[in-house]
Amino acid sequence: MDEPTLTTTPADGPPANGGATSSSGSTSTSGSAAPHRTATVPHGEPILEVDELQMYFPVKSSGIIRRTVGHVQAVDGVSFQVPAGGALGLVGESGCGKSTTGRLITRLLTPTAGAIRFEGQDIARLSPRELKPVRREIQMIFQDPYTSLNPRHTVGSIVGAPLEIHKVVPRNKVLPRVQELLEIVGLNPEHYNRYPNEFSGGQRQRIGIARALTLQPKLLVADEPVSALDVSIQAQVINLLQDLQREFDISFLFIAHDLAVVRHFCPEVAVMYLGKLVEIADRDTLYNHPHHPYTQALLSAVPDVKQAAIGGRRDRIRLEGDVPSPINPPSGCRFRTRCPLAQEICAKVEPPLLQIGPHHKVACHFAGEVGQHPTTPISASVLGVDEQGNQKPEAASTSELGSQPGFSDTWVDVHGHRGGSGATRSS
Amino acid sequence: MTISSDLASHTADTSLGTDPALEPVAGRSPTQLAMARFRKDKLSMAAFVVVAVYLLLGILAPFGVKFGILDPFSFHSSAKYLDIESGSIPKGFMGGISWSHPLGLEPGTGRDVASRLVYGVTFSLTIALSATIVAVSIGTVLGIVSGFVGGYVDAAIGRLTDLTLSFPQTLMLLALSGLAVAMIVQAGVPAGNVAQALFVILVLGLFGWPPIARIVRGQVLSIREREFIEAAKLMGAPRRRMYFKEVLPNLWAPLLVYFTLTMPAYISAEAALAYLQVSVKPPTPTLGNILTDSISYSSADFFFFFTPAFLIAVIVVSFNLVGDGLRDALDPRGAR
Numbered sequence: 001m002d003e004p005t006l007t008t009t010p011a012d013g014p015p016a017n018g019g020a021t022s023s024s025g026s027t028s029t030s031g032s033a034a035p036h037r038t039a040t041v042p043h044g045e046p047i048l049e050v051d052e053l054q055m056y057f058p059v060k061s062s063g064i065i066r067r068t069v070g071h072v073q074a075v076d077g078v079s080f081q082v083p084a085g086g087a088l089g090l091v092g093e094s095g096c097g098k099s100t101t102g103r104l105i106t107r108l109l110t111p112t113a114g115a116i117r118f119e120g121q122d123i124a125r126l127s128p129r130e131l132k133p134v135r136r137e138i139q140m141i142f143q144d145p146y147t148s149l150n151p152r153h154t155v156g157s158i159v160g161a162p163l164e165i166h167k168v169v170p171r172n173k174v175l176p177r178v179q180e181l182l183e184i185v186g187l188n189p190e191h192y193n194r195y196p197n198e199f200s201g202g203q204r205q206r207i208g209i210a211r212a213l214t215l216q217p218k219l220l221v222a223d224e225p226v227s228a229l230d231v232s233i234q235a236q237v238i239n240l241l242q243d244l245q246r247e248f249d250i251s252f253l254f255i256a257h258d259l260a261v262v263r264h265f266c267p268e269v270a271v272m273y274l275g276k277l278v279e280i281a282d283r284d285t286l287y288n289h290p291h292h293p294y295t296q297a298l299l300s301a302v303p304d305v306k307q308a309a310i311g312g313r314r315d316r317i318r319l320e321g322d323v324p325s326p327i328n329p330p331s332g333c334r335f336r337t338r339c340p341l342a343q344e345i346c347a348k349v350e351p352p353l354l355q356i357g358p359h360h361k362v363a364c365h366f367a368g369e370v371g372q373h374p375t376t377p378i379s380a381s382v383l384g385v386d387e388q389g390n391q392k393p394e395a396a397s398t399s400e401l402g403s404q405p406g407f408s409d410t411w412v413d414v415h416g417h418r419g420g421s422g423a424t425r426s427s
Numbered sequence: 428m429t430i431s432s433d434l435a436s437h438t439a440d441t442s443l444g445t446d447p448a449l450e451p452v453a454g455r456s457p458t459q460l461a462m463a464r465f466r467k468d469k470l471s472m473a474a475f476v477v478v479a480v481y482l483l484l485g486i487l488a489p490f491g492v493k494f495g496i497l498d499p500f501s502f503h504s505s506a507k508y509l510d511i512e513s514g515s516i517p518k519g520f521m522g523g524i525s526w527s528h529p530l531g532l533e534p535g536t537g538r539d540v541a542s543r544l545v546y547g548v549t550f551s552l553t554i555a556l557s558a559t560i561v562a563v564s565i566g567t568v569l570g571i572v573s574g575f576v577g578g579y580v581d582a583a584i585g586r587l588t589d590l591t592l593s594f595p596q597t598l599m600l601l602a603l604s605g606l607a608v609a610m611i612v613q614a615g616v617p618a619g620n621v622a623q624a625l626f627v628i629l630v631l632g633l634f635g636w637p638p639i640a641r642i643v644r645g646q647v648l649s650i651r652e653r654e655f656i657e658a659a660k661l662m663g664a665p666r667r668r669m670y671f672k673e674v675l676p677n678l679w680a681p682l683l684v685y686f687t688l689t690m691p692a693y694i695s696a697e698a699a700l701a702y703l704q705v706s707v708k709p710p711t712p713t714l715g716n717i718l719t720d721s722i723s724y725s726s727a728d729f730f731f732f733f734t735p736a737f738l739i740a741v742i743v744v745s746f747n748l749v750g751d752g753l754r755d756a757l758d759p760r761g762a763r
Contacts, residue, residue, distance in 0.1 A: 108657055128663070135663040148654035152458075152676035162662045197460075211658065 046081035047251045048105065048219055049405045053078045053114035053124075055100050059327060070327045074100040076275040077114070079353070079405040082219065087245065087252035089266030091259060091298070095323060097275040098255045099143075102221045105253060106140045107131055118219065136166060139212040141241075143224040145204035149196040155182070155207055156192035162214040181210040186240060202233035209240065213248070221253045226261060238265055259302050263287055268359070271295045274334040275326055277353055281360040291356065291367040293317070294335050317370075333365070341366045344388045345377050354379055355411035382412065458679065464756040471752025477745040485552040488545045497542040499712055516728055533720075534728050544738060547712035551739075554624055554631075554706075554713070555693035561632025563639055563686055567678065570643025571670050575651050581644075588637040596634040600627075604705040620707045627706050631693055639685050643678060650677050680757035687750035691743035698739055714739050 056071035075097040082088045090098045103109045105116055107123060116124045123134050142148035149158055159181055160174045169177055179189035185206040196204055205225065212220055222241065226234040238261060244250060256262050262269055263283060270280040271294065279292040290296045297317040319338045324330055330337050336346040345365050353363040356378075365377035376387055465471060491497035516534050530541040573584035608626050612618045616625055650656065651674070659673045694714070700706040701715025702722075709716050718735040725732040 103657075106661055108660055132663045135661060140658070140661055142654045142658060144654055148658055150655040150659075150673055150676070152679075161659070161664070165662050165664050165668070208658075215662075 045084055046406060047084040047119060048082040048253070049117040050081070050105065051079050051115040051117065051405050053101065053104060053116065054112050055097070055104055055109060056112045073275050073326050073329055075104065075111070078272070078275070078277050080270055080277065080280060081406045082251050082253055084251055085245075085249050086268065087254055087266040089262035089269040090253060090255045090272060091257060091262050091269060092272035093257060093323065095326070096272045097326075098272050099223055101272070102140065102223045102253065102255050106138055106221050107134070136215040137217050138219045138221065139215065139217040141208055141212050141220060141222040141225045144228050145201050145208055146228070148208050149204055151196055154193050154195055158196070158207060159192070159210045159214055162211065166215060168215065177214075181213055184213065184244070185210045201229050202236060205229060205237050206240065209237075209244070213244065216248070217250065219251045219253065221255070223255045224257065227256065227258060234261065241265065259298065271298065274323060274329055276334055277363065278335065279362045280353070281357070285357060285360050289369055291360070291362045291369060292364045293339050293341050293373070296370050333363075341373055343377075345380065345385070348388070348390070349383055349385055351379055352383065354382065355407060356413070357411060359407055361407070378412065461680070461757045465752055468752045468756065471748055474745040474748035474752065477741060478749055481548055481552065481742050481745075484545050485549045488549040492542075492546055497545055498539050499542040499546045500538065500710055502536050502538060530734055531730060534724050534731060540731060540734060543712040543717055544714070544735060547714045547717050547735070548738070550624070550707055550711060550713040551694055551697055551715065554627055554697050555690050557628045558631035558635065558693045559686060559689045561628060562635030562689060563682060565632065566636035566639025567643050567675070567682060569636065570640040571647050571674055571678075573640065574644040574647025575670065575674060584640070588640055591634060592637045594634065596630065600630050600700060600705055601703060620711050623705075624707050627697060627700055631696060635689065635693070639682075642681055642685060646678055646681055647674055650674055684750050684754040684757065687746055687753060691746035694746070695739065695743055
């Protein structure tokens, strides 16, 4: 195997800041950017930074002495950023850990490891008392509008409850504020005295949104906010969320399994599989140039109206088998049991989430566009292993690879060296 | 692609909300809807009317006694009323029924049966109601905490429930009544029937909560997994608010049903305790001790024996019917 050439492709925008860049011309202009840079992602300061987040649920044996016999590795080392005022979409199939991630960020669950930095403050280990001020900043929109509203409370008391608990306004100011909120989400403010059972699903979801807005949060975790709604109502609620985002400058972590909804809402999208991020990129890169075989399979499963109209069917990538158990996930790459590209290295070495474009990270040894996957692992040289995934004695393992939450200004260029052994990162 | 361009914008929902035709509809809670269903159930409504009459009688009886309309205590033991030669059985039709004594007189003493029964309803219902409130309150709080907190707390409360259920409470009532009443008196309660009644209430209540705790725990286990509980946690709601504002309102249906089914059980329990001489003692009347007194006259003066037994049976059946009707009304899916 020939030694890889050292290639870094700079991102445009502000010149690279400091020592993270390579020696080979890291401050070139935007004209020489990566092969397919299409969208500009709003990249302000991240409001939320999730670093190596991990959630293992213990599995207890039955009987009186309930020993822990294993762990459900629901979320295992997930890192990402949500830019202030931006929206990150988190997609994946059922059971891949995306809802658990949402519940960790809102601290309904306490992570087993990792950091959740909200505006620079790590909230992963805060006690309930310490969390109380943070609760005002991070709110959640729930999936099921039928169980997320207490059936015995009026709309007014549901929407006004956060005000009462946090005592942000005097008691006699609660009702005007509630009515204002109902108006913002497009409900009749005179309906504050009604019960949830008198509203339709879409209206109930609006009530849930109003409740989430009550404390004027900076980050909203939307856990499949529209998947329980009719398609026509989905559009209304999505548009409402977009209006709110624009008006109140709220950041979103948008969890969904509907790729079309995510594409509409989120400029940046992360794909999860079995507790890990497999690919994260800006919207256009992810949807037009997915590099991970799982992302490609997901996207190929989306029905395409245009394609159907001209009579053809797009080639579907069919995945064989089921999702493995998160209690005992496969070694190396978790997707390898169903991956058409899997080779020996995939079982031996876990692929790092390598940055391969200005806003594109992918965790695959053979990352490439559909039909153009490289034949040799792109990550081998980075990891210091040979093509079969065996550790090369002279190379030290770099385990922190790809664990940084954000995007850096340099990345591994996989396109210029297709067929070769790939590229490596700068040092 | 756009999801919405060819679909109605989200303002469509708004216009629906402001439709003036919808305006006059007042908010109806799930409870109000259930009560509407209950009112349609004729048998339950009839039973409810009976229960209401008893409650009214029970509330009004002390005033009747105070103003002399009811006279449960004065003796009419002269030969004018009682047949002194043959065991003091009241003279006249069916145990001495007359305008001034509509249900006759008591054999032996000649006290007015109607007054004693009505006044007895007051004491019987007071004891049964208080005991039910004690049992349901303890059961509800322990059930909510047990179901909501889970873990060791749940296990501890569960074992306490088992222990209480396995305790021989009838034996306790009989064997310890003297000692326990003495302790109650020592605690500052006036001796006599007040202490005696308090003893019965406490024993029935303190041993009656396990079933309700189990029912509530089961309900809470399902309620706590609903998303509105997560929403409340997300707001930072304190525990007390979770238990009593988020969970408790969702328990009214089973609690109300259980309440109306426990009342009649305690009315008959009081009667049984009266027979065992541990309840309120004569001359203060309860339905139980009137029935106990009347048993020895069951052949000589059948009507005197029949009336208290009948009144107990009617209130017990009525309360049970109301309970069943409430269950059907509050949980329409459970109806047959």
